[in-house]
Each structure stands twice: as C-alpha cells, then as structure tokens.
Amino acid sequence: MIRYPHLTKAAAIGVTAPSSGVPEELHDLVRLASSRLEKKGFSIVLGETVWTQDKAKSAPAKVRAAEFMEMMQSDQIGLIIPPWGGELLIEVLEYIDFSKIAPKWILGYSDLSVLLLAITLKTGIATAHGTNLIDLRGEYSDETTAKWESVLAANTGEAILQHSSSSYQKEWNHSNPSPCVFHLSERTEWKTVSKTHEKIQGRLLGGCIDVIRHLIGTPYGDLASFQKYISNEPILWYLENCELSTTDLRRSLLQMKLAGWFQNCSGIMFGRSAANEPVDGYTAEDIYQEISEELQIPVIYDIDCGHVPPQITFINGAYAEVEASNGKGWIKQMFKP
Structure with a gap:
C-alpha cells in the first residue's frame, strides 16, 4: 500500500x-x-x-x-x-x-x-x-x-481536485520580475492525440524524462517490485522534457518501453516543453502519436507540468482521474493507500 x-x-x-x-x-x-x-x-x-x-x-x-x-x-x-x-x-x-x-x-x-x-x-x-x-x-x-x-x-483517503491553468509562461524575464514570479502570458491548452475528449485513470508516476530515464536498470527504477504497493493497478505516467531533442525524447521513451516501464500503463501525460524543436521535420506531436499507437493508450500533452510554468502538484503513488477536453483539463488525485 x-x-x-x-x-x-x-x-x-x-x-x-x-x-x-x-x-x-x-x-x-x-x-x-x-x-x-x-x-x-x-x-x-x-x-x-x-x-x-x-x-x-x-x-x-x-x-x-x-x-x-x-x-x-x-x-x-x-x-x-x-x-x-x-x-x-x-x-x-x-x-x-x-x-x-x-x-x-x-x-x-x-x-x-x-x-x-x-x-x-x-x-x-x-x-x-x-x-x-x-x-x-x-x-x-x-x-x-x-x-x-x-x-x-x-x-x-481524501481526494483533491486541480484544474488546468488559464495561462502559462513562454519565457523567463528576470529583468522585469512579476509579483507572482512567473509572467503568465500564453493561453494554456491541454491537447490529446485523439483530438477528442480523453479520460484516464491510474496510479501516478513520473517526472523529468531527461533524468528519470537514468534509473532504468538500476535498483532505484524497479517498476516490477513497485507493483506490490499498488496491487498491480495500472500506472498513469506524467513526463516532461527539459532539454532533450525530439529524437532523444523518442529514444528515451523507447528505452522506457523496452525496459518494461510501460507495462500495465493506462496512459501518458506530457508537460509543455521549450525543447520540442523538430529534428529533420520530426516533431514532438509525431512522437506522441507513435507512442499512443504502439502502446494503444491515450496521450494528453501540453499539460501543466515541468519547466514551462505554472505546474500542477502531482503525487507519485496517488490514484488519479484525469480528463482533457476542448483545451481544458482537470486531475483528481485520491490518496488511496
């Protein structure tokens, strides 16, 4: 538990x-x-x-x-x-x-x-x-x-609801500080690969893919042993890319897949990223489409997570229900033992 x-x-x-x-x-x-x-x-x-x-x-x-x-x-x-x-x-x-x-x-x-x-x-x-x-x-x-x-x-035993932000920060402007630190100038839009309403449920796990990928194959990244804490409930991943090129992001997701990290996976959410520059025309959206098709799971992207603030507080281990529709989204996290 x-x-x-x-x-x-x-x-x-x-x-x-x-x-x-x-x-x-x-x-x-x-x-x-x-x-x-x-x-x-x-x-x-x-x-x-x-x-x-x-x-x-x-x-x-x-x-x-x-x-x-x-x-x-x-x-x-x-x-x-x-x-x-x-x-x-x-x-x-x-x-x-x-x-x-x-x-x-x-x-x-x-x-x-x-x-x-x-x-x-x-x-x-x-x-x-x-x-x-x-x-x-x-x-x-x-x-x-x-x-x-x-x-x-x-x-x-309690549940707590969080909603997608109304606006996000495109870039830092340290020379002109904001009273709330961030300069929230761009309209937030949660998107889905299916381009339709999506609802996903599962135990949350995730973080910055640039660094958590290095836990694969170590004693600190044992997903199979973790299942004993959640009685083999499906895992809902949230991931954000800080600095990876699109091709490196693709390699990292494939490494996670080949290592078994996406077994019993109910869906993946990707945070906004300033690093998602295409490589030879290969875009982040291409990657999201491919991983969705390969794993046969829904994918929600450009969520409030990571290095393009603001960000929702995600609890590793909590049971979550997530919905995305018409650019908006919400997540209900249940502190289920």
Whole structure:
C-alpha cells in the first residue's frame, strides 16, 4: 500500500540541496522565498548545502546524502523543499538509506524527480512533483502553483481536485520580475492525440524524462517490485522534457518501453516543453502519436507540468482521474493507500 505524508503548519520546512545549491550572488532569492513561507506560518530550517555550488553540485555526494537523511529523520521537519533542481542528483542515491526514509513530503521537480521517483518506487511512500523553493519567492503564487499547500495537507483517503491553468509562461524575464514570479502570458491548452475528449485513470508516476530515464536498470527504477504497493493497478505516467531533442525524447521513451516501464500503463501525460524543436521535420506531436499507437493508450500533452510554468502538484503513488477536453483539463488525485 502507498503511504502518504501529511503537511501541517506546526512542522518546519527543511531546505537542503541534494542536487544543485545556490551561488552566492543568488542567496537573496533563498532568503526571500524563506521569508514568504514564514509569513504563511511555516518555520524554515536551512541546510548548509543550500549556500554552496561548485562543479555542477552543491557538495560532494556523501555530504548531500547525509544532510538529506538528517532532515528526513528529524521530528521537527515535516516537509523538504530543495531550492531547485540541477544536474547530478543521481550521485546521492547510493548513499541514501531507503530503509530509514520517513513518510515525509518532499516537493520539487527537474533533477529532483530522480529522488522523488526512486523513493516512491523503493518504499511506497508518496512524493510530490511540483514547485521548488525559489519559485515561491513572489508576493503571491498563481492559482495553479499555490495548490501545493492544500494538496500536501490532504489526508489519506481524501481526494483533491486541480484544474488546468488559464495561462502559462513562454519565457523567463528576470529583468522585469512579476509579483507572482512567473509572467503568465500564453493561453494554456491541454491537447490529446485523439483530438477528442480523453479520460484516464491510474496510479501516478513520473517526472523529468531527461533524468528519470537514468534509473532504468538500476535498483532505484524497479517498476516490477513497485507493483506490490499498488496491487498491480495500472500506472498513469506524467513526463516532461527539459532539454532533450525530439529524437532523444523518442529514444528515451523507447528505452522506457523496452525496459518494461510501460507495462500495465493506462496512459501518458506530457508537460509543455521549450525543447520540442523538430529534428529533420520530426516533431514532438509525431512522437506522441507513435507512442499512443504502439502502446494503444491515450496521450494528453501540453499539460501543466515541468519547466514551462505554472505546474500542477502531482503525487507519485496517488490514484488519479484525469480528463482533457476542448483545451481544458482537470486531475483528481485520491490518496488511496
């Protein structure tokens, strides 16, 4: 069965950097995001790895793993939010004692999805794919991003509904900051390969495909063993592409397929991506069509997930119902054991 953590404001938020830390010139972003959360009633515990960054990582792998485990085992800390993602989180996995992972929320995306997916697959503890700390530094959060708090405060057995955003951010404009961090200028449109209404149900798993694909064939990507936690219920994948070319995305999806990751799969959702530039006329839409036909499953794409914000908070391990129709969509996540 899946175990769900529960967020209360009595617990502190631990900030640690199991992937990239924050260089000195950006430390004010951490302080600002922390102060915003403190105004909401949370207390903040900042780890040492947050403040350092060298050679594409916050600290050596063993140091990052030790600080993460310390926060996971602290009775004071009820939620861990890393500052952001990075590149080399996978280095820490072999130094984490998964037998000592507590049912405690971890929230993040990008490179953090390696840790999130590994924990859920190995332990059956739900993890949260959504906003990072730095993106909570605004005067307020947009409606989609702000849902992270109510999602993580839900109880086991409850269900929580989230809707597609009305607008998304096409590109960053750091020189002209927005009160809610993002510049939501483009109309959101959820699309389906079938070009008709789609409804999919299943246990959610996913993350940034650039990095979670590297769990394939390792002890941290054992989908067959994970089935014991969900009694062989179908899996509904959500995936987002940060930097892969369309051909690399295709290779990655085929690797997942050949490794058995799409066995007992009820559907796939793909997040918006700025990386979906065609290669020799080969488009992301071509890929979505092909994977839908090969697996005989529905595919929904351009959803609110990943590096083109805002993003819905997806819970790895939760049972979900998703619908998409006429450019709009919604997801109901049930905290089903």
